[in-house]
Amino acid sequence: MSSQSARALSSHDIAEQQQKKPEPKSKAGLWIGGIAFTIVFAVAGFALSAIPGFNRVGPMACAIILAIIYRQIFGYPEKIRAGIQFSAKYFLRFAIVLYGLKLNVDVILNQGLWLVLRDTGVIVFAILATVWLGKRLKADSSLSLLLGVGTGVCGAAAIAAVAPIIKAKEEDTAIGVGIIALVGTIFSIIYTIIRPLLPLSAIDYGIWSGSSLHEIAHVALAGAPAGPDGLAMALLAKLGRVLLLVPLCFILMYWMKRKSADAAGETKVDFPWFLVGFILMSLFGSYAVGTWVPVPAIVLDGISTATTFILTSAMVGLGLNVSLHDLRTKALRPLMAMLITSILLSIITFIIL
Template sequence: MGSQSARVLSLKEQKGQEQKRPEPKLDIGLWLGGIAFTVVIAAIGYALSKVPGFDHVGPLACAIVIAVIYRQFFGYPEKIRAGIQFSAKRFLRFAIILYGLKLNIDIVLHQGLGLLARDIGVITFAILATIWLGKLLKAESSLVLLLGVGTGVCGAAAIAAVSPIIKAKDEDTAIGVGIIALVGTIFSITYTILRPFLPLSAIDYGIWSGISLHEIAHVALAGAPAGPDGLAIALLAKLGRVLLLIPLCFILMYWMKRKNAGEKEETKIEFPWFLIGFILMSLFGSYCLGKSIPVSKVVMDGISTATTFILTSAMVGLGLNVSLRDLRTKALRPLIAMLITSIVLSVVAFFIA
């Protein structure tokens, strides 16, 4: 009995020592190496996106593809994981905050209220239709929701903003961004081809592009053939959808809390503080920059480029989590659901433009 109790006591002491044992210290060199790794691949993706053919795909998708290919051939670089994860999480949130500068709230509220009503309908339809089709196809629910939000709101930026709220896996976020970039590019090129044959004025064509296409870049690409007026109204319609990302995120937070309320161990939903930064930057860009604080177009273009590059670096961190073995079975059904929704949305938007 004595030896048995001594053995139990020693086991307890060992457990206590394990609990007290400090966590391994962060190696700053490896941490910086991980960040540098994502930045280098982002730079390669950015350079690739300037090559004819790849310029329609965009830097985010190019960088994700490079990261995915690297993972399949060389595996995940575990030694520098801490830095890569920092890029994937922190860079992502910082990029969303800076993205707020692209949203001119003043213009949307004063000139785009009529478009805003259509934008609400588009977002509601895109999310609900994608979820419904995803259920019919028995697709991955988290990825389907991300694609629905990306289709309805503003592509990769919306997926990046919503992902932490719904506790989506990094792999799902990366796959969602890749699919949005691919489908959106195909649609925007198709719009430019169809433009000369459509019975739409430049303004109506711009509205159609702005309320139905996925990314701001896609809207800019498709809206350009309609001339300056058509492009301006297209971007205005798109900015209305970006503005609606804010209330949508809070709705999803409420939905997640209700969804988890019945669970024994309720999942704590972290408040997306980066959204506050997004709102503040939107207000700052709308009412301060160019008015009380004069800023040149060169500076604003530089900030926009930096925002895209930071977001691209974050996408590298997410892309490294993607396994191609799972991609074929996991992504096909959500892709079909999102593709059907995009086609129907495009047809419906054509008649309400």
């Protein structure tokens, strides 16, 4: 090869390299655009949840609804998929870690250990009943399990924590969160309406609400009419269920390993490292905040709001994976199973008070 052709070849290669250089920047821009997309929809979800009526549903469900509507009209924004999937995966785990600050381990261990035993029964019943009813109704097994966990533990946060362990589809996770928000909101409103008609003290009503309702927000809504003492007991009973999310996840990990080993001789299940962060944040919030680390209440409130916002952004990514056709065909039967379980749970926890 002549020196002229070699120089021509090298100059040609340099030109190609120069043309390729902008691509990473373009990809980075699209990646950032995907994250920004989920944040914008999260803001819209918060704005929508401020409207009377929608405020009963909450920002997460509102954001999911908006994302689903966008998907049906405009399709999935493929160009920014990487950024959207980043939000759906990593924002979700980060929010679960921050969620640990809401769990006061010290209060539960010192004042409400007996409630944890009751909450264990609630979780076992909710999961087994929902899964069994789902099988009887020929519902999707993965979605039924997610709804059972959400009903028994702590709603959307529990579904988000368990979904990667059982390798649930993002679409199923989004549908599960939407159903939990809808049913939990309806139940909490019913609780507040029938509260004056029930032969229960404020304390007993609080225990009943905290033992049977889905989300912490639902428990707070239903427990408020019982006054400060009733609300405190409601939140205490609910936090016991949140505490049990950690051992439940490890049980599901063991179950998935056994299941995969029986199916294909494989035992690999990704360890949910975000649960370690959840535990550490729970311990930090329970024993360090206010004693070793003085944190103003306004800062804690801000972190709580930020946690909800981050989780809402993640839910946008999940909502974009939902097809209305699949929603009609997949959601109805699991919804019926979860609804029946929720009714039975309310009745049983009321009777054993």
